[in-house]
Amino acid sequence: MKIDCTIDGKTLTLSLNSDKPLSLILRDNTGDNDTVNHCNGAMCGLCTVLVDGKVMLSCMVPAFEIRGKNVTTFESFRKSKNMKDIEKAYESVGSYPCPECYASRSLIFESLIDEGITNPEEILKELSIVKCPCMDPEDEIMIVRRGIEIRRKRNVRRSQFA
Amino acid sequence: MHCTFRDGILLFMADRKNFSRYNMRCGILLHAKKGNERISELKLPNLDSRYLVITGRDLPGNNTIQFFGRSMPLIAKETISFPEQVILALFAPDYESAELMMREIGLTTEALGEEAEEQDLPDTLEYGWGEMDENTDGKYRETETDFSLTRIARRNNKLFTVTAWMDGANMHIEAPTQWTDLIRDTVERATGYPKRNIIVHVLPYTSKHDEFLIAPAVFAAIAATATIKTGLPSEIRDEGFFSRPAVNVKRRVLLDEDSKPVFETAEMTVDQGAFAFLPEEYQRQAMTGLIPPYPLKGFRGSVKITSSPKPTASFCGSLGYSEALASTEYHISRLAEIAGTTPYLYRMMIEKEKRKFTDYIPGFDMDEQKKCLESVVRASSFDRKWSANTFQKEEFGLLGYLKGIGIASGAGISGFSTTLSKETGFYAMMTFTQKQNITINTSAMTHQKTMKLWKKRISDKIIPGRPEGVLFLDQGPDTLDTGPDVLSRLVSSFTLQLDNAAKRLNVIKDTEKLPVSLKFDAENTYYPCEFENSGYGAIACEVRIDKLSMIPSVYNIWGAFTFPTIMDRSSLENSLRRTIMMTLRENGMNIPLSFRIHLDISEDGTDDTISSVQQLARGLTLGALSNAMKQAAGRHASSLPITAEEINQAFREEKHED
Numbered sequence: 120m121k122i123d124c125t126i127d128g129k130t131l132t133l134s135l136n137s138d139k140p141l142s143l144i145l146r147d148n149t150g151d152n153d154t155v156n157h158c159n160g161a162m163c164g165l166c167t168v169l170v171d172g173k174v175m176l177s178c179m180v181p182a183f184e185i186r187g188k189n190v191t192t193f194e195s196f197r198k199s200k201n202m203k204d205i206e207k208a209y210e211s212v213g214s215y216p217c218p219e220c221y222a223s224r225s226l227i228f229e230s231l232i233d234e235g236i237t238n239p240e241e242i243l244k245e246l247s248i249v250k251c252p253c254m255d256p257e258d259e260i261m262i263v264r265r266g267i268e269i270r271r272k273r274n275v276r277r278s279q280f281a
Numbered sequence: 282m283h284c285t286f287r288d289g290i291l292l293f294m295a296d297r298k299n300f301s302r303y304n305m306r307c308g309i310l311l312h313a314k315k316g317n318e319r320i321s322e323l324k325l326p327n328l329d330s331r332y333l334v335i336t337g338r339d340l341p342g343n344n345t346i347q348f349f350g351r352s353m354p355l356i357a358k359e360t361i362s363f364p365e366q367v368i369l370a371l372f373a374p375d376y377e378s379a380e381l382m383m384r385e386i387g388l389t390t391e392a393l394g395e396e397a398e399e400q401d402l403p404d405t406l407e408y409g410w411g412e413m414d415e416n417t418d419g420k421y422r423e424t425e426t427d428f429s430l431t432r433i434a435r436r437n438n439k440l441f442t443v444t445a446w447m448d449g450a451n452m453h454i455e456a457p458t459q460w461t462d463l464i465r466d467t468v469e470r471a472t473g474y475p476k477r478n479i480i481v482h483v484l485p486y487t488s489k490h491d492e493f494l495i496a497p498a499v500f501a502a503i504a505a506t507a508t509i510k511t512g513l514p515s516e517i518r519d520e521g522f523f524s525r526p527a528v529n530v531k532r533r534v535l536l537d538e539d540s541k542p543v544f545e546t547a548e549m550t551v552d553q554g555a556f557a558f559l560p561e562e563y564q565r566q567a568m569t570g571l572i573p574p575y576p577l578k579g580f581r582g583s584v585k586i587t588s589s590p591k592p593t594a595s596f597c598g599s600l601g602y603s604e605a606l607a608s609t610e611y612h613i614s615r616l617a618e619i620a621g622t623t624p625y626l627y628r629m630m631i632e633k634e635k636r637k638f639t640d641y642i643p644g645f646d647m648d649e650q651k652k653c654l655e656s657v658v659r660a661s662s663f664d665r666k667w668s669a670n671t672f673q674k675e676e677f678g679l680l681g682y683l684k685g686i687g688i689a690s691g692a693g694i695s696g697f698s699t700t701l702s703k704e705t706g707f708y709a710m711m712t713f714t715q716k717q718n719i720t721i722n723t724s725a726m727t728h729q730k731t732m733k734l735w736k737k738r739i740s741d742k743i744i745p746g747r748p749e750g751v752l753f754l755d756q757g758p759d760t761l762d763t764g765p766d767v768l769s770r771l772v773s774s775f776t777l778q779l780d781n782a783a784k785r786l787n788v789i790k791d792t793e794k795l796p797v798s799l800k801f802d803a804e805n806t807y808y809p810c811e812f813e814n815s816g817y818g819a820i821a822c823e824v825r826i827d828k829l830s831m832i833p834s835v836y837n838i839w840g841a842f843t844f845p846t847i848m849d850r851s852s853l854e855n856s857l858r859r860t861i862m863m864t865l866r867e868n869g870m871n872i873p874l875s876f877r878i879h880l881d882i883s884e885d886g887t888d889d890t891i892s893s894v895q896q897l898a899r900g901l902t903l904g905a906l907s908n909a910m911k912q913a914a915g916r917h918a919s920s921l922p923i924t925a926e927e928i929n930q931a932f933r934e935e936k937h938e939d
Contacts, residue, residue: 136377146440146518147376158438165439217855219487243874252862253855256874 124185127195133182141177141185142166145192155192155222164249167223168192174230176248193222201229204273208232208266214258220251232266306333306372306507308517309379310500311386316363316555316590317393323369324387332382333372333507340506342473346498348463349705351401353556353593355471355499361390363555363592364434365522370503372515402557402586406564408572408640411579414535414544421535421543426615428532428608428907429920432552433867434524434592437489441521443497445504446514451478452505456497457486460765461724461756463498471502472509477758479505489863491596492521494765495558525867526594527552528601530571530608540620541631544579547571547612549605551586554593560586563601565698565811569641570605570900573612574650574691575631602694603900610689610904614911623664624688624908625654641811645692649843649885653819654690656841656881661821663688670912683826687908693816693844693897696775697764700811707764708802709775711739711782713790718750719743719783725763725775734848735779742783743790776848778802818842818897820861822905824870824913831925833910834871838902841881844894853894854880860898868906869922 120137123130126149133148142157145168156165157178166177169191170184196202205228209215216224227246236242239260246259325334337344337358345352357366368388373379416423443456445468452474458464461481469476481501486493500517507515528551535544549567553560564584571582584601617627632651638644658664666686673682697705709723719739736751744750754760763775782801790797823837838861847853858878865872907921914928 139377143376146442156438157440161438163438213851215851217487217859218485247874250866251859252866252872252878253859255877 120183122182122186124187125189127190127192135182137181137183139182141168141170141175141180141182141190143178144182144185145177145190149192162248162250164251165220165223167226167248169196169226169230172230172233174227174245191226193226196226196229197222200273201233201270204232204269205229205262205266207269208262211265211269212258212261214254214262217251217253220249220253223249224251224254228262228266231263232270235267237264237267304513306374306511306513306515307376307379308370308372308504308507308515309376309383310370310503310517310519311368311383311388313357313361313364313366313368313390315390315392316361316366316592318361318390319393320357320359320361320368320388321391322387322389324389326382326385328382331374331378333511334386335370335372335503335506335510336368339510340471340502341509343470345470346463346467346495346502347470348495348558349562349701351556351558351560353495353558355467355502360393363590365592366555367499367503370507370517372507372511376518402588403560403564405583405585406561406568407581407583408568409579409581410637410639411544411577413546413579413581416535416544421537422540422619423533423535424616424619426532426534426612428528428530428611430525430528430604430607430903431920431922432525432527432554432591432594433922434554435522437492437521437523439492439521440518441484441486441493441497442516442518443500443504444514444516445501445508447508447512451480452508453480453482454501454505455482455484456501457484457488457493458497459488459491459494460498461760462762463494463765464501467498467502468505472505474505474509480758481756483756488521489859490523492523494595495593496521522592523595524554524592526554527591528604528608530605530612532608532612534612534616536616536619539630540616540627542573542575542577542616545573545577546581547573547583547608549582549584549608551584551601551604552589552591552594553586554591555588556593557586557588558593559596559600559701562698562701565641565700566599566694567601567605569694569812570602570607570609570691572639572641573609574636574647575613575628576633576637599896599899602896603903606691606897606900607689607903607907610691610901611907611911614687614908623667625658625663625667628654628690639810642692642694642814643810645814650690650692650817650819653817653841653843654688657688657690657819657821657839660841660879660881661686661823661837661839663821666823667912674912683828683913685824685909685911685913686821687824687905687910687912688819688821689901689904689908690819691817691897691901691904692814693818693894694812695777695815698811702802705764706802707762708800709761709763709778709782710798710800711779711786712796712798713743713786715795717744718752719786720752720754721779722754722759722761723763724756724760725766730849730852735776738776738848739779739783742780743787816842816844816894816897818901820898820901820905822902822909824906824909826913826928827925831928832871833869833913833923833925833928834873834876835865835906835909836873836876838865838876838878838905840878840898840901841883842897843883843885845885847882847884850882854882856894857882857898860895861902864899864902865906867922868903869924870906 122133145155168177242263337356465476465479504515504517530549532547534542567584614624617624712720736748739751740748786799821839826833
């Protein structure tokens with residue numbers, strides 16, 4: 120089947136099997152081998168992407184689900200200003216994810232910061248999809264809260280200039 | 282390939298792959314389900330020119346991968362030695378077609394029974410000191426302990442790709458690899474392509490174990506063969522796989538009237554699977570962990586390697602030291618139980634200020650190690666919890682108290698043994714150029730962050746404040762083989778070699794005509810013992826078993842570590858955390874959301890060798906966990922990994938025996 124979607128800002132028309140997982144589409148069709156894993160639904164948590172701004176495990180998303188949607192991988196997200204906010208939050212808390220889960224965790228942080236979630240339980244529940252243990256739960260909560268502050272300040276500054 | 286001259290040095294800048302995926306062959310592998318079988322029939326469907334099947338007979342050269350003098354077939358030809366062995370590779374225009382076509386392939390196997398292939402295994406390694414007393418007069422109290430680790434063999438759910446393509450006379454391989462030279466060597470042997478024309482592009486990777494050591498070389502040889510046969514770039518995609526060997530350590534000890542050990546024998550048996558890689562080194566590393574830290578009048582240790590039709594054991598970042606260290610720590614806690622005191626107090630009673638000098642580990646001061654232990658004991662309230670758990674266990678006779686706390690402490694060792702370093706002769710070259718820059722020719726290209734730290738350390742010694750003047754040459758035909766990036770070798774012993782070379786180069790650059798080069802190798806780190814101790818640590822682990830589900834969960838880990846030099850504190854902390862968590866998960870532990878790791882890391886400011894963080898942290902976690910599980914689950918739960926079912930069974934047996 121043919122699927123129209125936007126991956127990392129590029130509008131694409133892909134011809135593929137309707138049940139092909141998004142993680143394999145990204146690896147085969149966009150060559151994103153470094154930041155997206157494919158564990159075949161084993162819940163490794165290392166294949167997260169943003170689909171219309173929401174975090175999803177790409178190995179659990181079939182091709183037909185991304186029709187007309189906007190998919191953002193870490194490959195393009197790393198260059199965005201939102202990622203700069205997250206990097207500042209890492210620096211300010213003094214803790215950052217390991218190279219293995221850096222991409223996935225950063226995307227989850229982005230979704231939490233974007234939605235403004237500050238409840239520790241919700242934060243930890245959301246982050247528990249990444250099985251990598253490199254970060255302290257306390258640090259994770261602090262990063263989200265700090266990230267929200269940094270984002271808010273940036274938005275205020277932008278609206279003042281506007 | 283671009284060749285550029287920089288400061289009079291030829292730099293090879295190999296182009297990365299730049300071709301359309303539509304002109305590529307995508308390969309998947311057929312793995313064996315069982316070991317010790319014979320392939321009785323392999324039925325292939327009619328394949329058109331878009332498909333290609335590669336079996337063991339289709340390789341133009343040798344069907345073997347050689348690793349430190351030992352070899353293993355790349356593809357199973359007639360007999361399947363172990364589960365997960367590659368039987369064939371199927372290449373197609375895309376992965377979907379390859380998977381559909383793979384379903385058409387028929388494979389029939391039959392069990393080999395007892396006719397398993399004889400493996401060439403080393404003799405049992407033995408070491409000891411003192412005259413042993415047979416306790417014929419009953420002067421000593423005799424006790425035995427048994428420590429077991431069950432084999433772990435599973436896929437790690439991490440997909441990786443290995444790509445091969447030709448560009449003129451050169452064969453390019455792109456793969457995540459821990460040893461580029463092994464890939465070049467294996468591809469040369471399998472395809473007959475000259476090693477000089479094989480260029481390896483290392484993909485970034487993170488490896489928890491040593492899964493990117495052997496598999497990428499095997500896949501590269503198969504992909505290169507497909508490329509030669511089709512003339513098209515070929516890619517293989519597969520999941521990583523790792524296997525921990527089955528380990529058993531039996532100890533027999535004679536205790537005096539104060540419950541202090543006097544004579545001891547330790548027998549370690551390791552089942553390395555169908556093929557043994559580096560078994561002699563495994564024995565040396567394991568023996569180092571097996572030697573107890575307390576004084577003994579007589580000791581006899583032995584390490585025996587066996588084989589079985591199981592997946593070949595990867596090093597798991599340890600090569601036996603961690604497992605042996607864990608067994609020693611487990612043993613000390615059992616002796617403490619016999620003595621009726623807490624493991625911490627017992628250790629303080631039996632351990633002297635200095636450790637005995639042996640052929641495997643020097644006689645170092647136990648001061649730093651004891652400080653780490655004290656710090657962990659204080660932070661975790663170890664003595665109080667240990668005593669409470671022991672008393673409560675007696676109260677809750679039927680089901681047990683189901684809570685346990687364990688402790689372990691030890692010293693780290695670095696890299697390979699002196700014997701292996703002498704045999705292998707890996708080296709690198711550092712050059713001071715006419716433009717006052719430093720170039721380093723090495724195959725050890727690790728992560729960007731490590732290389733940035735190396736650049737800073739080297740520039741500080743020769744060209745202060747100019748780390749950009751330190752250049753690591755790109756991989757090319759003239760790249761020198763610096764050995765594999767296993768056992769954290771490249772961040773431990775190789776860092777010291779770089780430091781020493783920088784110091785020497787700083788002296789000779791002023792006396793000789795530029796450019797001046799210096800070759801350096803493991804010789805710089807030869808020790809009187811097989812290993813040099815460096816870095817100390819202690820870990821306490823708190824375990825609770827759920828009363829209903831019997832699932833064991835770890836709630837807290839307290840760790841204290843001292844290292845000679847800390848290059849990057851946050852990376853070190855991350856590495857410790859990752860190793861601790863990986864070891865817990867690997868051994869069947871549930872990790873609740875409230876789980877915490879409390880780490881205390883300090884630097885002792887000495888200029889000693891940097892130890893392998895993984896080896897130490899893994900051994901201590903394993904030791905502390907075994908002790909905690911023993912306290913929580915009783916005497917039958919001595920083997921790890923452990924499941925809820927096995928714990929249940931252990932309790933039933935215990936009740937039955939009572």
